[in-house]
Amino acid sequence: MAGHVIEDSYSTAAIRIEDQDPEPSRPVGEFICNVATNDWVNDEYKLISLDVHEKALTAAAGQFFHLLCPSPDGAEVWMRRPMSVYRVDKQNRRVEFLYKCEGRGTKGMSTLEAGDEFNISGPLGIGFWLKPEWKNIVVLGRGVGLATLAPLSQLASDQGVGITAILSARNPDVVMSRDLFQSYNADIIEVLDTDGSSEVSNVERIIQSLIGEGKADAFFTCGSNRLLNLMKQMGKKHGIPGQVAMEQIMVCGFGACYVCVRTFEIDGDRVLKRVCREGPVFNMEEAVGW
């Protein structure tokens, strides 16, 4: 376990790679990782790969970590940022995140270089689950939602489930996660704003034909309200179950603070659920689009 140097600005017992896990029975840890790589994948997104303590490798598809981002500008970044795991590489003991550089936290993250330390805590929340009866699934994502959906391909592949990934993007340059889906033998369909193929009506046609081909035992989506509403409606019509990963501003990540609530609809009742604890992956039929 890391020494607690009380001269530091904050007390922490974060676990370093070489430490023995001080609490092996607990599912979550606060880790000090080492950055392996942190590279641009296109103009807006970076992929960060972290050497981690093996405890962090238990992260499942759809679960997230809470990242303590370094400062982009000298002023402290006060809150952690939630990011779903993009890839767990057990062999090299790494976890990866695909992220969009937007605000202060993610900009700070983008300054990290190989060898730098990075404090992350997790894995947190409930990830995607696959039912044994699902033989083929359809994954539909856009933008950063693809980062969240990507590890589904690994999970499905592990369980011998066929996967069709519909990747929506503004233009071919920003289609993300293509390689990762490909490496797990997913069928890939790209739909783009540039050629109009990303329009809802076209995506609907594509899904309709996948249903026809028997390739849609379950739906998965993330990253676009428009696409969520489409899948939800098609799922309802065809009786196809689905899951969606949701986002909300977070504070604790553990279910304690009730900052991260979103509205869900269960049997006609509107209720609040915590994205960090009851999610971030929810039953699609309960999700309320915005």
Add this chain to the structure above:
Amino acid sequence: MAGHVIEDSYSTAAIRIEDQDPEPSRPVGEFICNVATNDWVNDEYKLISLDVHEKALTAAAGQFFHLLCPSPDGAEVWMRRPMSVYRVDKQNRRVEFLYKCEGRGTKGMSTLEAGDEFNISGPLGIGFWLKPEWKNIVVLGRGVGLATLAPLSQLASDQGVGITAILSARNPDVVMSRDLFQSYNADIIEVLDTDGSSEVSNVERIIQSLIGEGKADAFFTCGSNRLLNLMKQMGKKHGIPGQVAMEQIMVCGFGACYVCVRTFEIDGDRVLKRVCREGPVFNMEEAVGW
């Protein structure tokens, strides 16, 4: 002039090397410099060399800059740190600081690497002055005080004044500024704790003999209360004028806030003066040792 990006955490019009001086008539600037080197000179001290805008090169011996230190630990360093100029290298357009790594600010400073940006403002305060009638001066310093005294050798050399530098230190390894004094042809006398030569009585003997040799037209000191008291007393006895550089915690550096006051004795009256504005170099006879 630097663009004012209001998305940054702080608004500033700090001057970069390539900028035109927006206020040529004003003596002080806020500069964004580039770190050229930042190396350890011994176990405790580092020397940082900065590529600066030429306006910063006007700094005189004994003047100081106010340094906005980067964070050593992710938490912001909220106040600037005053540091006297160690060396102005007009040819290479550099200023240098010799500093002791102690608290958060100086520790943050020690993380700077070549090419990093560093915000400093100055030159501030009143530096050392040499009167035409002084042909030979004695400089007595200890510890980080030597950093403040070092540029005197340059000043004296420029004006053809002979200099004897008594450098006091715990052991030979931490005698600082020797090279700089040497490069300006100062006579150097090292006194050490390890062999007892740094004792006040011995330093007194040394100064006494310098007085005898006519090498002590004025005294200069910094960094040790003990040595200040010695010089003050000898100066009084032999009618030798002197100057001392003082330290106090600062906020503004401009004379506005009255945080940096110290007590001085003028004609028997005790008064407060601001180290940043009326100093940091003061008449030795007015200084009150502690």
Add this chain to the structure above:
Amino acid sequence: MVDLSVKIGDLTLQNPVTPASGAFSWEYADIIDLNRLGGLVAKTICREPRFGNPTPRMAETEAGIIQSIGLPGKGINYFLENIVPEYKKFTPPLIVSCSSEDPEEFAVLTKELSIPEVDVVECNISCPTRNTTGGNFSLNSEHTKSVVGKLREATDKPLWAKLSPNAGDLVSIALAAEEAGADAVCIANTFLSLKIRTDNFKPALGNKYGGMVSPALKPIVVRMVYQCAKEVKIPIIGIGGITKAEDVVEYMLAGASAVGIGYAGFRNPSALTSIIDDLEAWCDSRGIERVSDLIGAVDDDMEMDTLNAASAGV
């Protein structure tokens, strides 16, 4: 080895470090050993179910956050049936925070909470985001005295009153709570704040106002603890901006008998137990035998001559 235990009235805590209400739940057992804490402090509950405030419920600020949760919860019955048993899986005393805008209902709630499983009733009379003008009893010493008096009658449990940093004369409020029978005061809740977005001219929080939480605020709250400790006799739980063992020490020197920690557990979920470790190490390295010896031990006998002071070194 230092004795870390402290007494709050008749209750002994194994160490002075407790989580702050609303910033903690049994779910933190996913990462730390809750049995190591000085106490378990549940999120403030209300008698009836509440949704809480509109989102966004948190916004980052220059240094810290403002938040406005609005005390969501499923009400007292759900709490007693489902949440108390979760806490009772752990050994430290259970401190239940509760709140109401109506003093009568507040008293009933307090009574209903006075079951054997509950060790302390903490009355949150200072939630800044519920009602910024009235209701927030601890802005006013009369209101404080009257509501705490009612709760005192309703329960035999140790009764702690959580006070507001938004009150001007906190000492008089603390005295009112003491007089009304509180066994301890918790200083303090969050600082009423407002952030306006300059992109759309709207408040950043769904509830407009929020309570500010930040390590930055510690010196203000330490001052409040210090001022109150000089006047009240009941123990003080210091809460605000603690992120390391030395901060616990600072609060204790100022007069606190124990502390509550919120933000630090958000930033570093392993913070609470590591602060306890560090506190132990800090005391041991200084030969302090009982952490309780630190309570009020500030050396506040000051040199008041300006000229003398200003002739000393830095």
Add this chain to the structure above:
Amino acid sequence: MVDLSVKIGDLTLQNPVTPASGAFSWEYADIIDLNRLGGLVAKTICREPRFGNPTPRMAETEAGIIQSIGLPGKGINYFLENIVPEYKKFTPPLIVSCSSEDPEEFAVLTKELSIPEVDVVECNISCPTRNTTGGNFSLNSEHTKSVVGKLREATDKPLWAKLSPNAGDLVSIALAAEEAGADAVCIANTFLSLKIRTDNFKPALGNKYGGMVSPALKPIVVRMVYQCAKEVKIPIIGIGGITKAEDVVEYMLAGASAVGIGYAGFRNPSALTSIIDDLEAWCDSRGIERVSDLIGAVDDDMEMDTLNAASAGV
């Protein structure tokens, strides 16, 4: 090009950015063009010479500083003879801050300061480090009313009252100042704080207490300005934690007519003029024609349905 001018009563400032008292002096002309400022605000002066408080007068905290200067100065005569002429080398209006613990002396001082060279008398009735309990008139609305009333009688100059964030019910204090005849209120002075060193158990400041200053505090003071702007009719000068043009905008949206800046000028001595540049650019880029249109322009009409709010995206 945006019109940056604002009116504080009958006085027009060329822009809303002024330095905060005690954090500024004519000596800043060494680095910035003082003629660009909205006003020149002199350090609070007292009638008699004062040494001020013992050192150390500043200590860094988790996020910002606490400071306790104690209003040192050479008294009114020195001020009139030596300092006013320094300020009169520049064109913006001269705002002179003054203070006293005695209302009668305060009135005399105000009268003595009412010379043609002085454009505004700002009464500092809120210095937290002079006297933490009494004397600090603006902790109490009665005291505020009575002292401001006396000063009102003593001068025909515009009279601004600088209020304390340590008061609980600041709105009633602002109303009292207004009623007593203040032409504007400055919100706010510094937050009373205490830092205790854990190495030697002593307070970090020579004066024990200090006023906290930090960008961290901005959301608290913005809230105070917003609350007061809803109730008082006289203009408000917002002061606390401003470090960039957007902060000026935020204060104005909350209801401030102008702002005061201290800390930012310590951190970045070129801050004040660059904030003015940035403010101009910000307004121009958004097509705002008069900066005064921002005053009170917050869009505070909120969606109050929790479930609706929580079904919207992040």
